[in-house]
Amino acid sequence: MPLSAPAPRTHLHTRAVTYQGFLREDGLWDIEGRMADTKAYPFDMEDRGHMPVGTPIHGMAIRVTIDDSMTIHAIEAVMDDTPYGECRAGEDPMQGMVGASLGPGWRQAIEKTLGGVRGCTHLRELLFNLATAAYQTVYPWRERERRLAGEPKGEVSEPPYHLGRCIAWDFEGPVVRRHWPQFAGWQPLRRVPQTGT
Template identity: 40%
Template sequence: MPLSKPVRRQLLHTRQVQCQGFERTDGLWDIEAHITDVKTHNVDNAERGGYVGAGEPFHDMWMRLTLDRSMHIHHVEAVIDASPFPHCPGIAGRFRQLEGTRIGPGWHRQARETFSGIQGCTHLHELLAPLATTAIQTLWPSEESEIMELAANVMLDRCHGWSRHQELIRKYIPHLYVPADTHVSDEQDSAIPDQSSRRHS
């Protein structure tokens, strides 16, 4: 069912985020995201030759995570093709600090702390959430037991469907199940291993 019919209006801005997951021939996976911001009108910008034209990307950025089946990130590449200021692309290489981390509990928090404020790029950072969920969908196993193992490491308590209070968790991952009327203590929360720390090789 679509949204309800709006009042008369005019399109001003379109943000598009496209994510894709690729299985590589070397046993790893590439998860890629591309974000663009495009306006339907000219925007004054002295740093971009006086203005950014209608239909010309105000932001145009890419990120690729190369990871293995356990969600360990082997390589990160980020590119800024279009931005408001000429110095913006200089921050893209900093996202390689994600190399050696693992998508799972605590990963988003670690990324937020690593790239907060002037240490990161708002729009590249925004790509991390859809990249993570795209990685999960790309590597989603076909065997039920593997699905539950993946859920325990990555999905548990990340959304309503995978709440540790759900009957599904009691059935398939009983050691992580907590009744809905039970307070989750720090000790119980730590039962889900935070495997987002860096892997040193």
């Protein structure tokens, strides 16, 4: 369903972001993110001069190689188009993310390693949502393989990470009751502080 008809307007800017996931022959996964910023009008930049319509201000890509546990084995970043030549210094610090996991604490790991002047704002933005693309790549494929092999769904003692993090995956909702009935109405254990005797 499309958005409603907009008010009269003029197109000025486009940020295009894409993510792709690949299963490698060695059993690892490559998740790639690409981002480009363009203007719908010509303009001048102090460091780059005249910018015709559609010339990328930002044009960058990241490839993260992960295993089934979502741990990063390798990372590569390229910045083909940047506002300033100095921006490319943001490529090398990305190596600090090797060994991190694209799971709980992902955004904190990015901020700790690449936050502020330690990294590039736009590469960080690409990394934030790369975890979702990885999840959408790895888990559905592994589930498909399990089903094709006729394997039963494994026993799970804790709710999968995505449960309780979206309106559709509400522990009190119908989707959880249908797909993860053992976690319908689930509440995390609340630890009671120990008092001395």
